[in-house]
Amino acid sequence: MDFSLTAEQQLFRDTLRDFVNKEIRPVAQEWEASGRYPTEIVDGMRELGLFGLTVPEEYGGLGVDMVSFALVFEEISKGWMGIAGILGSHSLACWMINKHGTEEQKARLLPDLATGARRTGIGLTEPGAGTDLQGISTTARLDGDHYVVNGSKTWITNARHADPLPVLVKTDPTARPAHKGMSVLLIDADTPGFTVSRDLPKLGYKGTESCEITLDDVRVPRQNLLGGVEGRGMQQVLSGLEIGRINVAARSLGIAQAAYDEALSYAAQREAFGRPIHDFQAIQLKIAEMAIKVQASRLLVYWAASQADAGHRVDMEAGMAKTFASEAAIECALTSMQVHGGYGYSKEFVVERLYRDAPLMSIGEGTNDIMRTVIAKVLTSGQGVIG
Known part of the structure; x- marks a missing residue:
């Protein structure tokens, strides 16, 4: 077994670290x-x-x-997790367009999305439907060569910059099971009736906007139906969320690593009773526990990613990585705050931001309770093997 990065991956990681250290860390707090x-x-x-x-x-x-x-999401999240969010939704949507889009859609959209001349996100969650995507109420009725879309979406990252925004809708609200009547439409930002109504206030995950969107008789050309065939939206979204969970797992790893780094550095500088606090066993136990969780998270994240590279479905692997790493991020952020003592509660220290950013990782791209049910279903179906 080889758990090391290739030379190309190491160079890529070093480039990312240099960018984060020069462009993100110095301004993140302010x-x-x-x-x-x-x-x-x-x-x-x-x-x-x-x-x-x-x-x-x-x-x-x-x-x-x-x-x-x-690596991209790990390294950027070590500097400021909210920045990674700007890339996360965009990358997921690009993956879906490339995987499921028509040749015309790919040729028209991907070149500008690749350079950032266009940016995108994904419109899934609604006020009454998050985990249960089959419960969405946004509808798209075919009227000639256009779909007429009505509904609302919430917690949409990149909403003010997405053009187009892939939006999950029901093209056949009467279909049973509901997923057979669901499709994804690519909605251009300047379409009449498409309104980004407000930015939602958040505990953490700042740097990127999370918005509410209203769709009021939005007319979307039929050619903007992802893949050109109705009824495939749920499958398209779920396949994208596999990759999205690797993204969230890597972001979690970045938070956990940053929390560990901050605790280790602070414990070497802070003195009590005439000695650095890292000399005390109580602090050593906390640092060791964080290091274990960080490294275990890293192995799970890279394993899930390598399985995806091998062409396998990674429902189980990505779910495991996302669940473990997100919980490690929460635990490491709290432990690092405890190592910092009163200073950990101050906005002048990075660990306070990590503590606010970490909880979202256990919610985003499917709650950890849902992840555990996904993992169990793969295992009990005989498709996943452990040991």
């Missing part, structure tokens, strides 16, 4: 506190080609392997 949009950081990610992570080279993208994909 910009996060003020609510300032990270325009300059987005421009830097464009220059690095990061908006083309899941776009094939033939369309101008990087077309990276999934381990390198995970």
Whole structure:
């Protein structure tokens, strides 16, 4: 077994770390506190080609392997998790367009999405439907050569910059089971009736917007039906969420690693009773526990990514990585705060932001309770093997 990165992956990681250290870390605390949009950081990610992570080279993208994909979200989240969110939804939507789109859709959209000239996200969650996507109420009625869309979406990342936004709708609300009547429409930002109504206030995950969207008689050309065939939207979305969970798992790993790094550094500098606090066994136990969780998370994340690279379905692997790493992020953030003592509660220290960012990781791309049911279903079906 070889658990090391390739030389190319190591170089890619070093490039990312240099970018994060120069462009993100110095401004993260100030910009996060003020609510300032990270325009300059987005421009830097464009220059690095990061908006083309899941776009094939033939369309101008990087077309990276999934381990390198995970590295991007790990490294950026170590600097500021909210920035990784800007790339996360965009990359998932690009993957879906490339995997499921028609040749015309791919040729029309992917080149600009790869460079960041266009950005995108994904419209799934509704006020009354999150985990249960079959419970969405947004509908799309065919009227000649257009679909007429009515409904609302919420918690949509990149909503103010997405053009187009892939939106999950019911093209046949009477279908049973419901997923057979669900489709994805690519909705252009300037379409009349498409309104981004407000930014939602959040505990953490700042730097990118999370918005409510209303769709009021939005007319979408029939050619913007993803893949050109109705009734495949649920399958398209679920296949994308496999990759999305690798993204969230890697972001969780980045938070956990950053929490560990902050605790280790602080414990070496802070003194009590005339000695650095890392000399005390109580602190050593906390640092060791964080290190175990960080490294176990890393192995799970890279394993899930490598399985995806091998062409396997990764419902179980991505679910395991996302569940374990997100819970490790929460635990490491709290433990790091405890190592910092009173300073860990101060907004002047990075660990306070990590503590606010971590909980979302156990919710995003499917709650951890849902992940455990997904893992169990794969195992009990005989499709997944452990040991």
